[in-house]
Amino acid sequence: MSRSPRPGSQPSRRRFLGMAAGVPLAAVTADLTIGAGAAHAADSAYVMGYFTESPSGLGTDYGLHLAVSTDALQWMPLNQNNPVVTPTAGAGGLRDPFIMRKQDGTFVVLATDLKGTDWSYNSQYIHVWDSTDLRSFTGYRRLKLHDMVTHSWAPEAYWDAGRGRYAILYSSVNSSGHNVIMVNYTTDFRSASAPQVFFDPGYDVIDANMTVGVNGVNYMYFKNNGQQKLVGTRSTSLDPGSFTLFGTPVSHGGTEAPTIVKSLTSNTWYMWGDTYNPNGIFYAWRTTDLAAGTWTELSQRDYTQPLSSKHNTIETITSGEYDNLVAHWGRPAWNRLKSYNFPDRYVRHAGFAGRIDPYPFDPYSDAQWKLVPGLADSSGVSFQSVNYPTRYLRHYSYQLRLDVNDGSSAFAQDATFHRTAGLADSTWASFRSHNYPTRYIRHSDYALRIDPVSTATERADATFSIVY
Structure with a gap:
């Protein structure tokens, strides 16, 4: 969630994209399982959601921002890097947005109910919007997840086919006294089941990012809040308590908010990680073998994050959706x-x-x-x-x-x-x-x-x- 380095602060995750600039959008001929669900066969581009912060606050805005890409690495902000929608209830701002395409092809947007860096603000709710095309946002509401006197940080969701419901993951301080990954189940993002502990390794963890169904294995990365590292877990089921640690943790001077995305044109996986300070720096890693759990850090020559972006989310989109987003929100008037x-x-x-x-x-x-x-x-x-x-x-x-x-x-x-x-x-x-x-x-x-x-x-x- 992008916060100062203190126990119980931060959530995040998502995927990548590349720049427009007249680059033809590559075609994809098969379904790909990525993050929250399967990419459509026609998906050939990406959309990123984020909020913004800059060192002295001149570029800070706690609304939903969007950028697009054709390669998940080079990103073009939309709407001149201004927000496309901002919460009107709760804290009046958001952090850690998450965009997911639902089973019916429309989108849902989730976000932490928090404006700024008041980590003592404990909201039992998350922000929710519906959208058919990410050009308009409807049905704004807050969804209550629990009755505990603690936060609901960095919500993400995925489709659990076995349960026939969506799972909402988020970070809260449980009776253990440290942050754990919680889960609620929902069919409509308007009401949710009672919360359960989804993952608790015995130390403070936040920012869970799920990748479902890769060769029968589900992968969840999170931030070890004490070590400031991104850590991998995996399970052949989606049951709470079934995920076990694997692989080699990664970090770049203190990293949070993992977001994993698969290339739509190769067998390459990328993981984005955010720095926990308000300076808004992303780092990226790649692997061609998700099961190995080892990652190679990319040079910043290879990727460009949207200006002032923090705690990103990435979802795949079609070339038509890409074009429609650019036409509606506009390309930047600057470089x-x-x-x-x-x-x-x-x-x-x-x-x-x-x-x-x-x-x-x-x-x-x-x-x-x-x-x-x-x-x-x-x-x-x-x-x-x-x-x-x-x-x-x-x-x-x-x-x-x-x-x-x-x-x-x-x-x-x-x-x-x-x-x-x-x-x-x-x-x-x-x-x-x-x-x-x-x-x-x-x-x-x-x-x-x-x-x-x-x-x-x-x-x-x-x-x-x-x-x-």
Whole structure:
């Protein structure tokens, strides 16, 4: 759930997606069992739900946000990264949203009833919405799960075919005195059975994420809240108390909120994990053998989380649903630029100087750019600041800085660049100066400048990914 590192704080899970940008959506020819249920044969993309937090709160919002992807790795926020729906009851905000396609093909959205970081707020309820298409949300309500004086953190659900009901997993402090994974069963997400302890290893656990029916085995990952690690369990049944530990735990400096998703085009599984601090950093791992329980961490070159996103959920969708979501909520009117050799850093302005800094930071809008036709040559590109729209990234004495467009020819040329295939990776991008065509934008000691490029290090310094 993404909270400060204290016992009894945090829940999370979901899946991945990739960027739109005109990429054709791959077709899938067979049903795939992923997370809460089976992906439709037509599913070829993904939707992610999340809330947002940023270091000083400028990007913080406790409503439901959506992003889409075609590869479960590169994500495009919808609605300009603004919320698409916000709770109106309980705490008036949400954390840890979960999106699941139900057996009838429609969606249900669940979320923790909590706004902000008041971990002493104990809600016996969770937020619930229905949606046919994730473009509108109806039937908002809160579902009561228990009568205990404790929370209901990070709800997730899956279809239990043997019981003919949905199971809702969440974290609560039971009579044991530490967080355990609880379960309630429901047919309609309007009423639920009495709670049961689903999993209790004897220590504080939160953020259970279920993957059902992979070669007859069910997998549940959770956060060991004491060790700040993601831990795997498995069972051949879905009975409470039947899951046993297996595999090798993973973490990256303290990790929570596991979300597992399978690629729709290969035998690769991805696991996302969130940091427990409010900085909003995701890490990702991959495996081609879920049964082995071992994961390899991905480079941040390989994936891009939505801006300021926390505690994600991922569900598969069809290409038509993908297109409809983009058409309804809109693509971002801005981009970010990720460094190739420092993929945790993004191009930004600070004190009106161009540089690359580690994500996340505030103001987050310092790293948002409108890529507009070049001021001196429309076949090129100029970088217009989102939060200072009269200013553009330009070079001056070979250093890049953010200056007000004075309308001069000299300014237009200094602020115009030509995109080329990435000098270090042709799938990325490099930017050649318009009026100094032997020089490219690169970083040196994290400061941006234009320089001639010849060595492998310089080529890496001059290579960037255009992301959202």
